[in-house]
Every structure is written in structure tokens, then in C-alpha cells.
Amino acid sequence: MRKIIIGLAVVSAFALVRPAPSSAQEGLKAVAATLWNVVRAPFQREGVTVKSASVPKSPVNLARPQEEAEEFWEALRDAGYELREFTTVIGIIPEAKLQYQMVRELSDADRDAIESAINRYAVVVFRGQKLSDAQQIDFSAQFGPIHSSAQRARHQGIKHRLERTEIADISNLDGDGNVLEVNARRRLDWLANRLWHTDASFRAVPGALSLLYAHVIPDEGGDTEFADMRAAYDALPEKTKAQLEGLVAIHSIWHSRGQLDVNKAKYTPEEQAALPPVPQRVVRTHPGSHRKTLYLAAHASHIEGMPVPDGRLLLMDLMEHATRPPFVHTHKWREGDLVVWDNRCTMHRARPFDTTKVRDLRRVTTRDVASTLEQAA
Numbered sequence: 429m430r431k432i433i434i435g436l437a438v439v440s441a442f443a444l445v446r447p448a449p450s451s452a453q454e455g456l457k458a459v460a461a462t463l464w465n466v467v468r469a470p471f472q473r474e475g476v477t478v479k480s481a482s483v484p485k486s487p488v489n490l491a492r493p494q495e496e497a498e499e500f501w502e503a504l505r506d507a508g509y510e511l512r513e514f515t516t517v518i519g520i521i522p523e524a525k526l527q528y529q530m531v532r533e534l535s536d537a538d539r540d541a542i543e544s545a546i547n548r549y550a551v552v553v554f555r556g557q558k559l560s561d562a563q564q565i566d567f568s569a570q571f572g573p574i575h576s577s578a579q580r581a582r583h584q585g586i587k588h589r590l591e592r593t594e595i596a597d598i599s600n601l602d603g604d605g606n607v608l609e610v611n612a613r614r615r616l617d618w619l620a621n622r623l624w625h626t627d628a629s630f631r632a633v634p635g636a637l638s639l640l641y642a643h644v645i646p647d648e649g650g651d652t653e654f655a656d657m658r659a660a661y662d663a664l665p666e667k668t669k670a671q672l673e674g675l676v677a678i679h680s681i682w683h684s685r686g687q688l689d690v691n692k693a694k695y696t697p698e699e700q701a702a703l704p705p706v707p708q709r710v711v712r713t714h715p716g717s718h719r720k721t722l723y724l725a726a727h728a729s730h731i732e733g734m735p736v737p738d739g740r741l742l743l744m745d746l747m748e749h750a751t752r753p754p755f756v757h758t759h760k761w762r763e764g765d766l767v768v769w770d771n772r773c774t775m776h777r778a779r780p781f782d783t784t785k786v787r788d789l790r791r792v793t794t795r796d797v798a799s800t801l802e803q804a805a
Contacts, residue, residue, distance in 0.1 A: 546716065546769075550656055551774065553759065554765070555762065555765055556762075556765075557764050557765070561592050561595050568594075571636070574793070577597075584702075586603065587604070590790065594792055599788040600783050600787055617690055621777065621778040623687060623688075625726045625776070629723070629771070631706060635771040636794045638791055639768045639791065640767050642761050642767075645762065646782060646786070649782065652759045653751075653759075653779060655776070656755045658773050660752075661720050663754075673805070678730055683728070705729070708801070709801060710723060713803070716772075724743065728743050761789075
């Protein structure tokens with residue numbers, strides 16, 4: 429059965445102080461009773477109903493501990509939990525740590541609820557996840573077809589750290605897991621994540637949702653900022669809105685890299701040909717919320733039908749407007765965060781950190797239904 433982690437983690441950590449009862453049997457009963465009560469407590473706080481008939485009254489009847497334990501774990505599995513980690517330290521003060529995570533099939537209702545939240549808020553955070561690459565891909569696939577990572581197209585002939593082509597390696601690590609050298613081409617390319625952008629707007633069928641999962645986070649910095657492009661559009665003067673209707677911008681991965689002097693000459697003809705420039709609307713209607721939204725990115729080089737300097741200045745003005753503080757949310761990462769955002773109505777950028785420290789995030793991006801030119805303006 430394929431299991432999808434949906435975002436609830438409960439940790440129970442406790443120390444059992446060895447009692448000094450009149451008999452060893454009574455002591456074992458007291459310890460076991462404490463164990464049952466402490467293990468049950470976090471689930472009760474989360475409102476999870478464990479089959480009460482399977483949880484013995486205190487003191488525990490030690491005549492059937494195996495049967496009761498099996499019933500208890502079965503009840504947790506029925507409630508949607510899976511034991512992810514169990515460690516013990518035996519000594520004068522015995523300790524046990526258990527970590528559970530809600531792991532179950534993603535139902536249609538779950539999916540609809542998540543999609544509704546994304547349509548409303550544009551950025552949704554799931555804290556405390558434990559995801560393999562395969563699980564991240566499986567979860568992402570619930571929301572649409574997945575784009576292959578463009579990194580493979582623009583970095584051909586090098587060793588890639590991750591096996592799955594659906595995963596974009598948003599880390600500062602090379603193919604062997606070492607921190608990238610300062611002048612490594614992939615590091616210079618990766619630094620462009622610091623520019624305001626929309627994932628895969630440089631592809632004919634652009635990105636829809638991105639799902640970024642944090643494996644390793646530096647102690648300081650490395651936040652991600654998100655700009656709400658619907659709110660930014662709403663705040664434009666009516667005259668500007670009218671001016672933008674029907675405009676088409678040309679998006680190119682090579683334009684955004686060129687802003688950091690990572691020019692096309694550093695890439696092979698095959699790599700350049702794999703990602704040609706594409707047209708996208710400047711204003712589009714977000715399909716989930718049915719609101720008008722700006723569609724911008726550092727990838728946008730100019731506007732069709734306008735002199736290049738004029739078009740670029742207009743794009744710069746719009747980018748400056750859309751990234752004002754009232755429209756921006758800053759996400760401070762924790763390891764285990766899964767952040768989902770809608771590229772159709774947001775921009776985002778990474779913030780600085782000490783790049784000699786490891787930052788390992790991995791992203792899956794779903795495909796939009798078609799080019800923005802084929803969708804509602």
C-alpha cells in the first residue's frame with residue numbers, strides 16, 4: 429500500500445524513575461502502567477481515539493502484556509499512525525523515546541482540502557515531515573503531472589547527486605555530496621535562486637505547484653520569501669491594469685542567469701537548445717481562485733511588441749511593486765518542512781546564508797495544464 433505523509437508528527441519522550449515497591453512484581457506493574465499512560469497521552473491530546481478497550485486500566489495486567497501491546501499498536505495503525513523511531517536507554521533511570529507520524533493513504537477529501545488551502549493562501553506549510561524522495565514525488569503527483577527537473581537539461585554531462593529526474597536539487601552540494609566550489613558552474617547557476625522568480629515560467633508549459641522539502645538547514649539565514657501576485661495586481665492603479673491587458677513577456681532561463689554573469693557561453697549548444705525562450709502572459713487569471721494575477725519572474729527578459737528598454741523598465745517597475753513588504757511573506761525553514769506554493773500566483777526567492785554550510789532542499793514541480801497563452805487572461 430502506498431502511504432502518504434500528511435503532516436502530523438507527535439513525539440513522546442519520557443523518563444521512568446525506578447520505584448522502590450515492596451515487590452519486584454508491583455514495581456514492574458507501576459513502570460508498565462506509567463509507560464502506557466505516557467505513550468497514550470500525546471494521541472489523546474491530538475484528539476485521536478485509540479480503541480479504549482485495548483488499553484488496559486492501571487495497573488497493567490502483566491499476565492497478557494504481549495496481547496495488550498499488539499492491540500495497542502494495531503489501534504495506532506488504525507488511527508493512521510506509524511512508529512518511525514524507537515530508542516531506549518537502560519540505566520538507573522530508564523528512558524524511552526518514541527516518534528510517531530501520521531502516515532496513510534491520501535484520500536480525495538484530503539487532497540481537496542489541501543488544494544483548497546493552496547487556492548486560498550498560495551503558500552501552505554507542513555511541519556515535521558519525514559519524506560524520502562519517492563514519497564515526496566508520490567505526494568506531489570496527487571496534484572498533477574510532474575515536470576522533469578530543468579537542471580538535467582542545463583547541466584548535461586555532469587554527475588548529479590539525486591537519482592530521480594523529478595527532483596530538483598536545491599542544495600549547495602555537488603554530485604558527491606560535497607559543498608560546491610565557489611566558482612563551480614552549478615553553484616553560480618544555483619545562486620540565481622536569490623532572484624525573484626516563478627518556477628519553470630521559462631518552459632512552454634510552465635510550473636503549477638512547487639513542493640520543497642528541507643533535509644538540512646543552516647543555523648542562520650537561507651529563508652525563502654514569497655510574494656502574493658494576486659494582491660499585487662489588486663493594488664495596481666486601474667490605468668496600469670488596462671495598460672497590462674494582453675501584454676506578453678518572453679521568459680528565458682538564460683536571461684535570469686545572465687543577470688549574475690552566468691552567460692550562455694558557459695553552456696553547450698545542446699544545453700541552450702533544450703531550454704529555448706517562451707512567451708507568457710503578463711497578467712493571467714488564477715484558475716483556483718479566479719482572481720487576476722501578475723505573472724512575472726527574473727526569467728522575463730522583454731515584452732513582445734515593445735522596444736526592449738521600455739519593456740524591461742516596465743517589468744522592473746512591476747517587480748518592484750509586487751515585492752513590496754505588504755505582499756511578501758518570509759518562511760523560516762526548519763528541517764522536515766514541506767512547503768507547497770502556487771507558481772501561478774506567487775514569486776519567491778531564497779535569502780543569503782553562509783554557503784560553506786550545507787543547505788539541502790529538494791523540490792518537485794507540477795506542470796500547468798498549458799501555456800499561459802492558452803489559458804484565461
